[in-house]
Amino acid sequence: MNMSGTLKKLFKDNFSIYILFQALGWGFIVLVNIFFAITFAKYNSRFVSRLFVFVFLGLLWTSIMRQVIHKRRILAKSLKMQLIEFFCITMIFGALCGYCESVFTDYFDLKSSAEKNLTRSSIIISDIFYSFIYLFIWNCIYFIYHYVEKSRRQTTDNMKLEAIVKELELKSIQAELKVIKSHINPHFIFNSLNSIRALIDENPPRARKAVTELSNILRSSMLAEKTEVVPLEKEINIVKDYLELEHIRFEDRLQISYCLDENTLDRPVPPMLVQTLVENAIKHGISKSIKGGQIKITSTIVDGFHMIIIQNTGELDKFPPNEGFGLVSTESRLKLLFGNKAKFSLRQIDNSVEAMVLIPMEVVKESVGYHLN
Structure with missing residues (x-):
């Protein structure tokens, strides 16, 4: 009309x-x-x-x-x-x-x-x-x-x-x-490919395993576009593949430890969130030190929140909070998915930098995925 x-x-x-x-x-x-x-x-x-x-x-x-x-x-x-x-x-x-x-x-x-x-x-x-x-x-x-x-x-x-x-x-x-979920640091891919190339003659079995690890990370990144959140256990498996690849490059300079509460393994987290924070810990922490350092990943439940902590050896002034895609994307994703209920902080603790994520526990799992109550 x-x-x-x-x-x-x-x-x-x-x-x-x-x-x-x-x-x-x-x-x-x-x-x-x-x-x-x-x-x-x-x-x-x-x-x-x-x-x-x-x-x-x-x-x-x-x-x-x-x-x-x-x-x-x-x-x-x-x-x-x-x-x-x-x-x-x-x-x-x-x-x-x-x-x-x-x-x-x-x-x-x-x-x-x-x-x-x-x-x-x-x-x-x-x-x-x-x-x-x-x-x-x-x-x-x-x-x-x-x-x-x-x-x-x-x-x-x-x-x-x-x-x-x-x-x-x-x-x-x-x-x-x-855009956020599909982001992968191209330098990491290039470094991984160079490391794999060096292993092909020296350690073929490890090279084959590294190819599988890189493939898992790339596959996870592509699948991340189809879902808003994934179980923490799945995210941790990708992080382990990522750190294994980085361990090839840093060798003994990179020490890794996990402290994961089993009750949090099925808790939903944004895909590639932990991996992004670990990547920043490597880039701004471990790689800045000649001696390298340690990365510790903790997951537990505190006061109605699922708390995830990525702690790495380093100094906060070398880990600028307002610089780089990783930290900005972390804050954006948490705000977009959980509003003001989720929290993200970055602070210096002794000789380590701590990135902490708090996700509200009122997130329930259904057959079609996850959503907030």
């Missing part, structure tokens, strides 16, 4: 609602007046004619008043200006409606017995007063309806906008996660 057709449909729907409200409102007034007229024995042809004139003028002037409200675009103005202009319009149209009613009443001789004893000016003032009251009520209902409808539309539009923003954010997050 084009824009013109949409606007026509909207106008038609709004006009239908307006007609319905008019019919219900003035119909209610007719029923109330007839009820009291019958109750107080004042129901006669004169009363019916007078009521017809009043309702006819009410419908006429409220319809004209509605057109004025639309042409002046009162509903698009500030709330203060709306109230002022609505009151002024009510006074003007109340006076016009009341005066016309008194003219019709006088011309067709529809005065009640009580009005025949009043002067013409008193009747006009009385008709204007009651017309003002009725039109004031009409305008209040009209104003409230449009105010509520406008608020409802704004709420709906805001919800739609939020949905669009969230969808865009989700796509951005997914794209960022894909």
Whole structure:
């Protein structure tokens, strides 16, 4: 449907609602007046004619008043200006409606017995007063309806906008996660291939094992794009392959130890997260020291958090927290997956640098993967 057709449909729907409200409102007034007229024995042809004139003028002037409200675009103005202009319009149209009613009443001789004893000016003032009251009520209902409808539309539009923003954010997050998870340090691959080449003549069995280890790491990196989290045990196996490859290069300069709580092996972690932190420990810690050093990987449960610690020999000033893809990606992934519930810190402890990750325990495993409670 084009824009013109949409606007026509909207106008038609709004006009239908307006007609319905008019019919219900003035119909209610007719029923109330007839009820009291019958109750107080004042129901006669004169009363019916007078009521017809009043309702006819009410419908006429409220319809004209509605057109004025639309042409002046009162509903698009500030709330203060709306109230002022609505009151002024009510006074003007109340006076016009009341005066016309008194003219019709006088011309067709529809005065009640009580009005025949009043002067013409008193009747006009009385008709204007009651017309003002009725039109004031009409305008209040009209104003409230449009105010509520406008608020409802704004709420709906805001919800739609939020949905669009969230969808865009989700796509951005997914794209960022894909980039993060698919990242492998090319220098590591080149170093590994050089180490494997050197082993081919010296130690063929170890060279074959190194090829398998490198293959496992590359396969894990590609599979990481298909899932948000993996069991820690699977992640540790990849880390072990990575460290075995690095041990070929560093030999005795690299010492490795593990302290893994068995209860944490099935806990979900972002894929390649531990491997990325270990890679940074090698790059900024072990490789910076002529004597090499030690890397210790710890996994345990503390105070409702799954705590993972990667500790390496080195100095924090050689392990800049805001430099390099690894540490930035770690913080980004934790925030994207777990929000503010997960924590990451990097600190100096004696002669070692400690990278600590805290993942909330309210992560449950289902058949299709992992998600937060």
